[in-house]
Amino acid sequence: MVFVADELTHLMRRMSAGDPAASEAVWSTVYDQLRAIARHQMVTGPKGASLHPTMLVNEAWLKLAGKEVAWSDRKHFFLLASQVMRSVLVDAARRRGAAKRGGDLHLIDVEIDLMPGGGTPFDILELDETLQRLAVHSARMAKIVELRVFGGLDHAECAESLGCSLRSVESDWHFAKVWLYSELAP
Template sequence: MSDVTQLLAAWRSGDAQALEQLTPLVYRELHRLARGAMRGERPDHTLQTTALVHEAFIALADAKVDWADRAHFYAIATRQMRRILVNHGEAHRAAKRGGGMVHAQLDEALDVVGTPSAEISDLDDALQRLEAFDARKAQILELHYFGGLTYDEMAAVMQLSPSTIDTELRFAKAWLRDQLA
């Protein structure tokens, strides 16, 4: 068992000191995930990568989750970052009262939708529809686009082979392209 997994188990068991020991161990990886999530955001985005890490970590620290292992922790962290970015985008758009729509230029999503930008809330809506249809494909897309995970990392999180990840991701991209077209 990795140090992170052991500390997650101790934290889950009520050891508050485990959270203090866990924080520096996961911070760098959370920052990498946040950079991946922010990669496609507009250049003038007001939420910085470090702030995204902090907001996500606060939410994770308060969450009542039965952490299975480090991969589970990072998968939930990726989902939390997505929620924060979607909420931030919706708040920004609401503040503008419909003007100055927020565009998230997600690197690979650009290839998928074939347009110069994709509305983050439209992408989130499409992911929610995919989740209702096929939760595994939705989670793979989420880990890939918002988490910036590699095929091997996604395979570890999802407990699937990299070739299965490739097949599922190709299908999910095609489905997303159809939904956002």
């Protein structure tokens, strides 16, 4: 079932108002997109993650559906979905570290294409902390990294989601990659 953006926005607003039928319709509409994002994460993101794409989507959906949010539109939904997926992956890394009782918290790596020629693996918890520091300097740059790395969005989708120009996203992404590499590289 394919919905145009306006129909999905209408369903999200009904879901925000507590309509369970709308919640089910939103779930069936966005499930494939969320699963594609999660699959993207398993391929290009966390290495050794204990979460299967379906588990990541289901856990993210439970957090999304349980939030008291007035969904404004599709863009708002996917912005929050990227944040929630990041949170789920970070929580999974923390749980795995806690399960080891002080063991290696660096079990889940995230690979980011920061340098020409391929991705560079980074610890997801270290990346999360670094993104928090980046957000102090530029919230938009941190959000672009989050959308690209955890949400699987391309430059154009980031620009649309954030309401800024494609050129701004490209410029911010370039700067953020350089900054992240300088902060995370051994």
